[in-house]
Amino acid sequence: MKTFLLQTGDRILVEASPFDRIWGIGMAATHPDAERPQNWQGLNLLGFALMEVRNQLQTE
Numbered sequence: 001m002k003t004f005l006l007q008t009g010d011r012i013l014v015e016a017s018p019f020d021r022i023w024g025i026g027m028a029a030t031h032p033d034a035e036r037p038q039n040w041q042g043l044n045l046l047g048f049a050l051m052e053v054r055n056q057l058q059t060e
Helices: 002-007 045-058
Strands: none
């Protein structure tokens, strides 16, 4: 998991699920707005948690 997260660089990580508006963005990865955070239908808590872990790993 560490290697995978570090390989994502500075990309925004999302849980692209149209059914999950808490842990995910509330839309599928193929949705035109999936790459526009201002248009997400969900909170993306999982994506933000993973990005926080990635930030911690980058500072080790």
